[in-house]
Amino acid sequence: MRFRASIQNIHTFTKFTASLATLGHIAWVRLDEKDVRFTVIPEQGTQVWSVLSIDTIFETYTIQSAAPDNTINLEVPLAPLQRALKSAQNAVAANIRLTKKDNIPLLSVTITTQTMSSSAPPGTNGHASSDEPNSTGFGTGEEFREESVDFFGARQDRETLVTQDVPVRVLAPASVEGLHEPRCREPDVHIVLPNLMQLKGISDRFTKLAMTTKGASKSGFGSAVSGPKLELSGNMHGCLRLVLNTDAMRINSLWTGLENPELDPSQVVDGEEGLANHPSTRMKAVGDSSGQSEEGWATVRVEGRDWGRVLSVGRLGGRVIACFCHEHALILYVFLNGDEPGGGDSVLTYYISSYAT
Known part of the structure; x- marks a missing residue:
């Protein structure tokens, strides 16, 4: 081996x-x-x-x-x-x-x-001298003593x-041999996430806010065992919503104008017919791009601190597609930047189970 x-x-x-x-x-x-x-x-x-x-x-x-x-x-x-x-x-x-x-x-x-190293004869400090030094460091005669280049402190790579x-x-x-990826049903919504480090910053602020409010500790969103929960939703009209919902407050952040990638019929069971009946196709028929409609959203609930750790993958860059299985799971596909050699062939897949309300 x-x-x-x-x-x-x-x-x-x-x-x-x-x-x-x-x-x-x-x-x-x-x-x-x-x-x-x-x-x-x-x-x-x-x-x-x-x-x-x-x-x-x-x-x-x-x-x-x-x-x-x-x-x-x-x-x-x-x-x-x-x-x-x-x-x-x-x-x-x-x-x-x-x-x-x-x-x-x-x-x-x-x-x-x-590393770089230098050397010079003891007592010289790398400076030239003559037999009859004066204030300028040179002798008064016209002849000068010749020195080797090492005298001036030659640099060596080591x-x-x-x-x-x-x-x-x-x-x-x-x-x-028995290990395999979790099996999930077809997603209801697939959407390209905004910059992960921006999303992480907002998510972390929501999580910290929930941990410091008394209302969060009284609700299911802030138990000491699993920590505060965040509600993440997406639709097929380019909208993503992050919500903190506790007994004391409800705050949210909304992104619009995001991309919903088109599915390839060759990658869908039953091809064009399967695409016509795909959950995401049905979700696209409802809702709108303003993010104000309550129809057409798929939602999952994630543990705030775990979600923040997931988003640290944003340091790698790359395109991230989130697939929402409503009230069941969130699957993230992180495609590494194509400007890295071979990066286009590399993908990280994250499986995040949704918490119950």
């Missing part, structure tokens, strides 16, 4: 692992010849199923195992991996490989850094290697 790769997009890889680490401590990582998959399944909260094309984060990539497609399954602690990658932010090169020390499997991250080891578990194929 072998795995070794050079990391070409260290910033993307670091921000990606940081966004996952906010949602869970452990990731199931599947490596094979086709792609790289990171899956986080916490006991409570949002699940993440991500598929990254190899060249999204790696340059050279070597993998070998006895499993089909040379698959290797690992259980990886996210916080140590994030720390190892964060230390490589200013590296000139970074590599990752699967190895073993004292019979413990490890992901070893090797970082190459470059490379330093640093290796950080992340303990992992190698999983047998049989132990992960």
Whole structure:
């Protein structure tokens, strides 16, 4: 069993692992010849199923195992991996490989850094002098002593290697074959979300406000166990609404003019006929683009702090499509920026269950 790769997009890889680490401590990582998959399944909260094309984060990539497609399954602690990658932010090169020390499997991250050093003979401080110095630092005669260039403190580049080891578990194929993405019905609404960092800022303010009001603690929206709930709604006319509703207050933020992507009939069961009967088609027939009509909205209720952690993926950029299954679940598809090598082939999928009222 072998795995070794050079990391070409260290910033993307670091921000990606940081966004996952906010949602869970452990990731199931599947490596094979086709792609790289990171899956986080916490006991409570949002699940993440991500598929990254190899060249999204790696340059050279070597993998070998006895499993089909040379698959290797690992259980990886996210916080140590994030720390190892964060230390490589200013590296000139970074590599990752699967190895073993004292019979413990490890992901070893090797970082190459470059430092500058200078040297000068003792007592000179890098300044030229003559046999008969005066106040200008030069002798009064016309002849000057010649010195080597090292005398002036030649700069030298030096490379330093640093290796950080992340303990992992190698999983047998049989132990992960039963894992699969949650199954959801066809969405009622699909809409492109606004800038996630803007949405996160507003969501976090709503959550903090709910936690500081007495009314929130008396309602189901602010229990100490799960925290304040936020109500998120969308329609098929480009509208998104975020609501905080407690015994003490009701406040909301509304976005209009967002995009509702067209569905591809070839990707819908029964093609054109299936598209005509799709839930989102029926939702589009009601409501309007002003956001004032109460018809045609699909709504889910999310735990505020968990939702804020989900939105941290906004640091990666990219296009995000939210699919609403009314009163059931919210599914986010995060497509990484196309300007990253291979980014168009990489998608992170977030499954968020809706809380009951």
